[in-house]
Amino acid sequence: MDFTANHYAQLLGLQSPWKVTSVDLDVGVLRVDIHVNYESGSGFCPECGKACKLYDQSAKRSWRHLDTMQFATHLHSQSPRIKCEEHGVKTISLPWAAKHSGFTLLFEAFAIRVLQASRSTQAAGDLLGINWHHIQTIMERAVQRGLARREPEEVAWIGMDEKSFRSGHNYISLINDLENSRVLEVVEGREGNAASELITSGLDEKQREMVCGVCIDMSAPYINAIQEHFPHADIVHDKFHISQHLGNAVDKTRRIEHAKLQKQGDESLTKTKYLWLKGMEHLSDEALSRIKELGRCELEVSKAWYLKELFKHFWNRRDKMYAQRYFEYWEKKVATSGVEEMKKVARMLRKHLANILTYFDSYITNAFSEGINSKIQAIKANARGFRNFKNYRTRILFFCGKLSLAP
Template sequence: MDDKGASPECGAACPRHDTRKERTWRHLDTMQFATYLHCNVPRVRCEKHDVKSIRVPWAEKNSRFTLLFEAFAIRVLNAAHSVEEARKLLGLNWHQVDAIKARAVKRGLARRQATKIDCLGIDEKQFRSGHDSVSNLYDLTGGRVLDIVEGRTENDCKQLIEQALTPEQRAQVTAVALDMWQAYANAVSQALPKADIVHDRFHISLHLNDAVDSVRRAENKALNKIGDNRLKGSRYCWLANEENIDKKRAEQFDVLKTSDLKVARAWAIKEMFRGFWDYRYAGWAKRHFDRWYAWAIRSRLTPIKKKAKMIKNHLPNILTYFKHRISNAVAEGLNSKIQTIKANARGYRSFAGFRNSILFYCGGLDMAP
């Protein structure tokens, strides 16, 4: 054997030091039989990096699988219904699958090109039960997750933007869709000073739905005390878009929505706001909002008044929608996929594993060895 080898750190030709004990790598199966490579890997003494094992051409550093096996495993993981099914098919344990995904994501992020991204989305996702949340950064045009960090504070969001985008990319962003969480808005203003903030229309709809549901719950409780069960089982009708209500419920709902119930008035106010998004220009939308706000603030419905004031306080960054026409609809679709990933994995113990899984399935990365 040659008495010299390349340093794995700097590539310099170095004298051979010794040979490690035999190491084993899992390779692609041969005729349905598990196949393994065995090798005594030489070590070299580098002047800069001390004694190191040379790189083997068939596997990455710290991996116990050949590159061909890892490439096959990545395809299986992407094609299988769940990680558990892929794991059984490959004959691996959970730790081995996690290691393969981690190396795949690392390769994908290293290969990701710093292309121009015009519009971003920022949203939070629950990590564990309770109040543990993560912040996700989305490329709205590319339909992919760019990166994830733990927490939802201003510093967390700023770190997320800075670690996912180069300074050149940050300078090119024109708009960011997010909810009305002030910490996110502050972080975007600092990290992306040239980008417009667009408060997401779907989050605003959720706020108004919450207000309607609060009115319904309070009124239903009061009616039940006097034996009036009109609102029993009607929750879906008040929260769904009217065109999505089935015929069976529609007849009952036609009576309820035209009644003198408080929730009927709250629902009508919510429905009027839907027309806000149909305008072509911000000026006309602002006139619509002024009429809507006047009705909402005089409604004598505390939950509606509270949400109306909140929306008015954020109105400048809501009207930017008519300039960019973006929302977090892409993020909501990816969030559904992330929820499926969580369910299939029965949850995650570590944030690192959760992040790798999201980027593996939703990052749009080139991960093949």
Template sequence: MSVGVEALFTSALGLQLPWVVEDVKLDTAKRRIDFEIGCQGVSLSCPACGAAAQPVHDRLRRSWRHLDFFQFEAWLHCDVPRVACGGCGKTTQMSVPWARPGSGFTAAFEALALTLCRDLPVRQAAALLRCGDKQLWRRIEHYVGQARALERLDGVSVVGIDETSLRRGQHYITVVHDLVAKRLLFATEGRSHQTVLDFVADLRAHGGDPAQVRHVCMDMSAAYALGVTKALPQAQISYDRFHVVAMAMEAMDQVRRQEMADDPTQVRQALGGRTPQALRQLMWGMRRNPATWSRKQIDTMHWLQRSGLKSARAWRLKMALREVYAQARTHNDPEQADQDLKAWLGWARRCRLEPFKKLASTLAERQDAVVRGMVDHRSNAFVEAMNGPLQQAKRAARSFRTSTNFIAIAYLRMAKLKHLPASPFALAQAQ
């Protein structure tokens, strides 16, 4: 191999003296290229204390996987010197500039792996890179932990708290998002009040002030409410309108299912002798916004509203609650929103539908926080939106072996970490 080619690859790999490419071997049959890197000089500075002109004690053989060279798998090999220092008395191995200590991949390869894992399932990224997914998980956890240690969380004032499932059964992850900056702040296993206390401790560790957190948006979890009361005394709680309306939807579904189970013939007669297919249209028509009804759903819902079914009352109650939220958003008047909600609660208590009576009792106990959520227009919609892609990636990759894996990929994708390695394929800045 000519000296010009070796010098070319030395420059391409970003090496500087005493590190140089001494040999390049291309094996087209194995689709592999190997770079032999040498460290010139018989005396080097001590890596431990910096003393100059210290003798080389011995050399240890090391190899690293690098970015592919065209279609070829690329590897770097080097006999890394260990320096025997007369100043500090230590024998220390030199650090190589292309990889972090202890890693079998170059820094550029790891940066590309992180870039791919932001958008692809980890197992799919591993297949593209021709390496094991366990190797990628270790690097995700290392760099995410390193980046989070450098993150500053000062200025956080509005947060959303929610839970997401880790796997089937009672296995949950609590996530806390900054609803202003739209980023994940904290994730931990469990969904008890202790998770909120852990978040506050993490917030302090990263320069945040719990006293600056003025607003917490969440579902009606008693455990989260207890944690906020203990650890964030300055914060006002508002219950997310998404969860409140979802509770009304569930109450409505309970009424419909029970009515169908008790007397399906009466339901069909009240709907004009509707077929089983039309009954399915009823289910979706009751759940969907009227503006999105199909023609069949419009027809079915017309019959429902003219009937005396319990399901019709349940649907009207659900729609009335949505209207309470719409009016609160329009008028932005806490007193009016409180009066409208009280009126709805009175109707729900008198409706003789047990699921709605229970819902009215639940909302009445938390009325101030529910009204606050109406008027402030704050929502956990961002948190809910982020749970979807994370669950999809989990199902696609089928490689979230532990809660640590799950939390690490959540931070990588949603925390907007500023101290991760930049992609090696980022566009060069114009000079």
């Protein structure tokens, strides 16, 4: 028995005055119970570190530990309390577990690694033999630790973006460190207050002063919040959001025109939705000749498609000045085309042009966060729609925050 007790004391890293008093093995239910005792009349105050007299010991509690082979292993102990002259009666810190945790530190550290390596948290939970609630608390503690440890280092390039949350019209806003591909903070909503909260809790004041550029879509609440909180940053409207606006305009043009043609019994545009959404470089030979064929019919949608493709060259201009000239050339093409939806986009781009041209100073886009996007997509799919924003935030920061999570 002594040998087993010593063995477990070593595994747990326990030192005097902690002692493993007994180890019970139940082969029938594959379970090991380790009983630990505190054998000293004094201990250190968790507040000031002073050695104090032992006051009493709490009732026995249990912690789940790493399995021994396939045996579920639990640790049991009382928690000793000391009486400090200055701080009163306090529970001393236990060497094997964090405060309020039902798991030992080694178990939590292992669980975090399993969670990060697993495709789904359900699968990780099954592997570890713990339930959804336990997983959530382990992740929460890990994220709290990670955020507390995060150094306020300089972050030069920032991306801000919104994502849908739950079905319907609920949104969350994210702030990302573009250089290090990590999410810094997540808040609920996408209005002005949300943007301000996002910025101030993601970065401290000194960090905000150091930011050189912020990449965003053209939405007003974000613009206002950035002007307020980043005194030295350029706004750079995201290339990929702009492509999206152009793509949407093509799609809308197709829908309107298709409905009009159908009324006249013309089915030219039936089943062409995806044809127009792809870029030229992704089209098969067959699709390309289809587009050429439809182009001869003077359709609005093919004009829109051509204008969308034409805009791609904007991003390859040598510098700001050439880009501006190219934009003006494109703008004229849009005006003469007479395609209404494209004219709307052109007006929006004209209005924001100064902050679109800033792209040629920094070349930042939110595209790198594509990796993050697919991770967030997986988190969402995994949880089958979060009812609770807090849990969603925890998971995003757990998986995409690049935090130091281990206990």
